[in-house]
Amino acid sequence: MFYREAGDFKLSYEADSQTFPIRFDRYRYYAVLAVAFGIIPFVINDYWANAILLPFLIYSIAAIGLNILVGYCGQVSLGTGGFMAVGAYACYKLMTAFPEVSMFIHVVLAGGITGLVCILFGLPSLRIKGFYLAVATLAAQFFLVWLFNRVPWFYNYSASGQINAPERDTFGILITGPNAQAWATYLFCLIFLTGCAVIARNLTRGTQGRKWMAIRDMDIAAEIIGVNPLKAKLSAFGVSGFFIGVSGALFFSVYLGAVEVGEAFGINKSFLVLFMIIIGGLGSIFGSFAGAAFLVLLPVVLKVVGVDVLGWPTDIVAHFQLVIVGALIVTFLILEPHGLAQLWRVAKEKLRLWPFPH
Amino acid sequence: MKTKLTTVALGALLAAGPAMADLVFPDLSYRTGPYAAGGIPFSDGYNDYFTLVNERDGGIGGVKARVVECETGYNTEKGVECYEATKGEGALIYQPLSTGITYQLIPKVTADDIPLHTMGYGRTSAANGKVFSHVFNYPANYWNGASGVINHLLEINGGDIKGKKIALLYHNSAYGKEPIRTLEELSAKHGFELKLLPVDHPGQEQKSQWLQIRRDRPDNVVMWGWGVMNQVAIQEAANIRFPMENFIGVWWSGAEHDVMAAGDKANGYKSVTFHNVGSDFPVFDDMQKYVVDAGKAAGAGDNVGKVLYNRGMYAAMLAVEAAKTAQDIHGTADITGAMMRDGMEALVINEEKMAALGMPNFGPSFDVSCENHGGPGLVGMTQWDASSQTWSLISDFGATDGEVIGTLVAEDSGAYAAENNIAERCN
Numbered sequence: 001m002f003y004r005e006a007g008d009f010k011l012s013y014e015a016d017s018q019t020f021p022i023r024f025d026r027y028r029y030y031a032v033l034a035v036a037f038g039i040i041p042f043v044i045n046d047y048w049a050n051a052i053l054l055p056f057l058i059y060s061i062a063a064i065g066l067n068i069l070v071g072y073c074g075q076v077s078l079g080t081g082g083f084m085a086v087g088a089y090a091c092y093k094l095m096t097a098f099p100e101v102s103m104f105i106h107v108v109l110a111g112g113i114t115g116l117v118c119i120l121f122g123l124p125s126l127r128i129k130g131f132y133l134a135v136a137t138l139a140a141q142f143f144l145v146w147l148f149n150r151v152p153w154f155y156n157y158s159a160s161g162q163i164n165a166p167e168r169d170t171f172g173i174l175i176t177g178p179n180a181q182a183w184a185t186y187l188f189c190l191i192f193l194t195g196c197a198v199i200a201r202n203l204t205r206g207t208q209g210r211k212w213m214a215i216r217d218m219d220i221a222a223e224i225i226g227v228n229p230l231k232a233k234l235s236a237f238g239v240s241g242f243f244i245g246v247s248g249a250l251f252f253s254v255y256l257g258a259v260e261v262g263e264a265f266g267i268n269k270s271f272l273v274l275f276m277i278i279i280g281g282l283g284s285i286f287g288s289f290a291g292a293a294f295l296v297l298l299p300v301v302l303k304v305v306g307v308d309v310l311g312w313p314t315d316i317v318a319h320f321q322l323v324i325v326g327a328l329i330v331t332f333l334i335l336e337p338h339g340l341a342q343l344w345r346v347a348k349e350k351l352r353l354w355p356f357p358h
Numbered sequence: 359m360k361t362k363l364t365t366v367a368l369g370a371l372l373a374a375g376p377a378m379a380d381l382v383f384p385d386l387s388y389r390t391g392p393y394a395a396g397g398i399p400f401s402d403g404y405n406d407y408f409t410l411v412n413e414r415d416g417g418i419g420g421v422k423a424r425v426v427e428c429e430t431g432y433n434t435e436k437g438v439e440c441y442e443a444t445k446g447e448g449a450l451i452y453q454p455l456s457t458g459i460t461y462q463l464i465p466k467v468t469a470d471d472i473p474l475h476t477m478g479y480g481r482t483s484a485a486n487g488k489v490f491s492h493v494f495n496y497p498a499n500y501w502n503g504a505s506g507v508i509n510h511l512l513e514i515n516g517g518d519i520k521g522k523k524i525a526l527l528y529h530n531s532a533y534g535k536e537p538i539r540t541l542e543e544l545s546a547k548h549g550f551e552l553k554l555l556p557v558d559h560p561g562q563e564q565k566s567q568w569l570q571i572r573r574d575r576p577d578n579v580v581m582w583g584w585g586v587m588n589q590v591a592i593q594e595a596a597n598i599r600f601p602m603e604n605f606i607g608v609w610w611s612g613a614e615h616d617v618m619a620a621g622d623k624a625n626g627y628k629s630v631t632f633h634n635v636g637s638d639f640p641v642f643d644d645m646q647k648y649v650v651d652a653g654k655a656a657g658a659g660d661n662v663g664k665v666l667y668n669r670g671m672y673a674a675m676l677a678v679e680a681a682k683t684a685q686d687i688h689g690t691a692d693i694t695g696a697m698m699r700d701g702m703e704a705l706v707i708n709e710e711k712m713a714a715l716g717m718p719n720f721g722p723s724f725d726v727s728c729e730n731h732g733g734p735g736l737v738g739m740t741q742w743d744a745s746s747q748t749w750s751l752i753s754d755f756g757a758t759d760g761e762v763i764g765t766l767v768a769e770d771s772g773a774y775a776a777e778n779n780i781a782e783r784c785n
Contacts, residue, residue: 047446051439096777149530149556159539159770160481160532162461166777177778178469256434258461260532262559263434300439307428313657314429315389315398 003351019201036190041183049182054255056296057189058247063276063288064200065243070274071282072204073236074216075125079118079137081269082144083241085261086114087248089154092163095176095253096156102170107192107249114245115238117144122237126230129219141270148261162260165253176253185254192250196243201285203239212236213283279332281341290340298325379692380424381417381681383408383674384444386437386454389657392560393432393585395615396666398657400455401427403670405656406649410641411678413648418681419691432585434458441466450698451475451677457533465778468492472695473702477673478503478609478632482536483770485732487703488782490771494702496676496733497724498632498758500582501766503608504537505758506630506737507580508544510606513753520549525571527564527591528582530556537582537608539770543762561587568594581607588616596623603628603741612749613665617742625744628752630737633672633721635749637663641671641716665740665749672721680705703728722755728784735763 003024010016020026044053062084069075091110094101121140125133148154155163167177174180175188203209211232214222223229252259259265272295280291299321306317336342387401388394408423417423426447428440437459441452452467452474454460460480467474468491476484476495484493498506511519526541528534538554545552553576555567561583568591571579579600583591588611595605603626607616612629642663649655650662661667684693684701693701708723722736736755743750775782 047442050442055435158773159483159536160457160461161535162458162532164461164465164777167779178465256438256462257465258434258458260434260458260461262531263458266559303429303439313389314387314427315394315657318390318429318431 003348003354005352017205019205033194036194037187041187044182044186046182049186050255052297052300053186054189054250056292057186057193058250058255059273059276059292059296060289061189061193061196061250062244062247062273063280063292064196064285065240065247066273067277067280067282067284067288068200068204068212068243069236069240071277071284071287072209072216073212073233073240075122075233075236076130076134077137077240078134078267078270078274079121079140079144080244080273081265081267082141083114083118083244084248084251084269085144085148085265086117086241087111087245088252088259088265089148089163089261090114090245091249091253092156092165093154095166095168099166099168103168103175103188103253104170106168107246107253110249111242111246114248115242118237118241118244119234122234122241125233125237138267138270141267145261145265148265160260162258163252164258165256168253176257178257180254189250189254192246196246197285197289200239200243204285208232208235216283275329277339279329279339281339281344284339284341286344287339287341290344294340295325298328380422381450381693382444382448383423383425383677384440384447384449384452385425385427386430386440386444386452386456386459387427388430388432388455390429391431391433395589396585396610396613397432397455399613399615399661399664399666400670400673402655402657402659402661403667403672404453404674405670406645406662406667407671407674407678409649409654409656410645413652413654414644418678419685421691423678423681430454430456430459432456432458434462438462445470445472448694450681450693450695451702453477453673453677455479457481457536458531461532464490464493470695471699473699475673475677475702477669477676479533481770481774483767483774485730486767486771487727487729487731488771488784489775489780490731491783492699494726494731496705496726496731497707497722498735498737499732500536500608501540501763502632502732502735502737502758503630504540504580505544505735505763506739506756507606507608508541508548508550509737509756509758510628510630510739510753511578512548522550522578523553523574523576524550524578524580525553525555525574525576526580526582527555527557527567527571529561529584529587530558533584533610534582537580539766540763541580543766544759547759547762557583557587557591560585562590564590564594568598571600572598578604578606581605581611583607583611587611588613589619592617592620592624592627596620602626606630606739609669612740612742614747614749617744618747622744624742627742629740629742629749631665631740631751632737632755633669634719635665635668635740635751637668639717639720644716668720672717675715675717675720676705676707679707679711702726703731732767735760 008023020029066080069077087110090113091106094106124136155161165176173184211227214227215232276291276295279294281287302321306312385404388397405425408425412422426444430437430440457479460476463474474493480495482499482501484490484495541552557564607629609631617624617627680702683704684697685691687700688697705726712720724733735758737758738751738755739753740749741752
């Protein structure tokens with residue numbers, strides 16, 4: 001009834017090619033932004049920020065980054081954990097070397113450094129494809145973790161090899177460290193997520209995104225119609241690396257505060273982010289959000305229901321959590337191989353026709 | 359999803375509402391994952407001691423203790439979630455049993471004014487109370503453990519280990535890297551040669567490390583392992599016929615489940631400790647009567663008297679005594695985290711106290727002070743007897759190299775203070 005194009009006339013090309021051409025969609029988007037920026041910061045507490053919203057925001061950024069590489073450009077990567085580690089360690093080195101500089105700049109620079117590292121590890125993609133590329137990026141994962149464990153310069157020669165985020169601010173507001181307010185950390189991550197999502201959405205709608213998709217769908221055909229595979233692939237690695245680096249930097253400095261590379265950025269992290277985009281939907285920005293929400297929120301919900309409401313022993317709940325999340329992943333992939341984003345798309349299509357489906 | 363969660367959270371709050379007057383002791387345990395073998399007995403002991411205090415003494419100073427268990431799986435992200443979920447309930451003390459989670463919690467607990475007790479793990483330099491106001495690691499820390507191992511080797515070698523080759527087989531994480539500094543200092547001091555052999559998480563894959571041990575033939579192997587890594591290492595040592603009495607683990611590598619897998623071949627394996635082993639203490643009679651027979655034991659109830667169960671119980675005992683001290687200092691039974699911290703800083707553990715609790719000679723006597731949060735660092739040695747399947751204490755609790763450790767603690771805590779702009783306390 002409300003969700004339809006009819007009567008929504010576009011008078012300019014800009015209006016016609018905007019991100020949300022349907023009015024209802026657009027208003028929904030504004031409403032989400034208004035709630036996220038205008039209401040949540042005033043009601044948030046430490047638990048909501050640290051246990052639920054921060055991981056959701058940060059994993060969403062990582063998922064968007066990986067989605068550009070895997071979902072849009074078709075280059076399978078298992079190096080996400082390692083690239084997040086690059087972002088985290090770059091951020092740590094910058095934070096300790098230039099304490100007076102704003103956190104915004106540190107995080108953006110950390111993203112940039114990760115982008116460069118990612119391009120470097122993306123070079124093999126020009127020669128190898130598919131599973132073989134996955135193996136090459138897997139090597140990146142292990143190499144980077146090993147590097148940050150092995151070279152003491154990266155962790156400033158601390159006895160334990162841990163890196164700890166010191167207190168840093170931006171515009172005088174503490175962002176990292178234990179005294180940072182929940183709303184400040186939340187807003188900081190939200191601003192990055194919003195920025196990343198808008199950039200990613202617009203990149204993928206434009207020339208660059210079409211080049212990536214052409215490479216994904218058939219690289220030889222893409223080359224024939226004039227897409228330069230070198231530029232397309234490496235730009236995908238670079239942009240994806242930037243986003244993943246930003247998420248790694250936020251993950252370390254804002255969310256956890258102290259990180260041990262093998263534990264926080266191991267191969268499990270690579271798989272987790274990959275599962276997020278597979279469940280959420282490859283090649284969809286909304287899918288990145290949905291996948292991150294699914295894998296971050298579901299375990300917390302199950303834990304709250306099992307332990308706090310039903311009063312079950314914690315180990316039983318932890319085991320059930322694995323079983324239920326696993327079963328849901330399998331079910332989703334059987335019923336809807338294109339992920340949650342496809343469900344969303346189908347729902348929207350149905351809404352457009354509603355109430356006259358024929 | 360969000361509204362659902364809010365209702366659930368609200369429901370949980372309402373359910374927890376009437377019990378607000380309890381003394382809350384969160385137990386960030388791990389009963390799942392590769393480290394569960396160690397996490398389960400520790401958590402059982404921790405829970406059971408509080409049950410015992412509630413059942414036998416009617417609580418601490420008349421107020422019941424309530425343990426809130428939260429599963430971390432030895433994972434730092436879940437640790438954060440557990441911390442945030444439990445701190446709002448009026449948590450008095452955190453004991454995460456994980457060095458990684460400890461590092462994360464150190465700044466957080468200091469900001470939230472809740473003490474953190476990392477008994478025999480965590481950040482070693484937290485022993486310096488001048489810098490770490492809310493972190494305690496009495497009665498002993500990793501560096502005491504490392505020094506205790508070397509002292510034992512000195513003792514059996516007639517005070518001279520010059521030129522000996524000692525290999526450190528360690529979990530490649532913050533936990534495993536902790537003793538390296540001390541061992542390096544000690545190797546310079548006593549003239550032994552130190553070899554470092556890292557094992558990656560979770561520690562099932564150690565073939566190459568043991569191949570290297572076989573080739574280098576070190577005189578002794580020292581292990582800083584946890585979870586499944588311990589069993590694998592002891593099995594591998596048995597496979598290459600490494601003499602077990604020359605293989606010494608830290609206290610996290612010396613429990614029943616670590617040595618059982620290797621059977622008779624594990625006979626003679628040693629491990630340092632900072633508390634007594636076995637179930638030959640009067641407290642276990644009470645435990646049997648009030649907890650186990652009453653069907654209130656935590657978990658499966660089959661861990662009573664095991665090494666890590668005793669350690670969990672000891673941790674709980676120290677927490678209860680600190681809570682009592684805090685109640686005395688502040689003259690109120692209903693203490694807060696800040697008061698608990700004062701109680702821990704004024705804690706005195708002596709032989710009479712332990713005997714009165716039914717735990718004579720269970721651990722060392724010590725006083726905590728504002729400057730010293732680390733206790734005396736007395737370390738004993740235990741050895742595994744495979745035929746009777748028991749650990750037994752083979753030496754008294756002896757002093758460790760305070761000179762070397764003191765310097766390192768001052769250095770590391772000084773670096774932390776400088777990094778975080780912390781002014782020294784206790785002046």
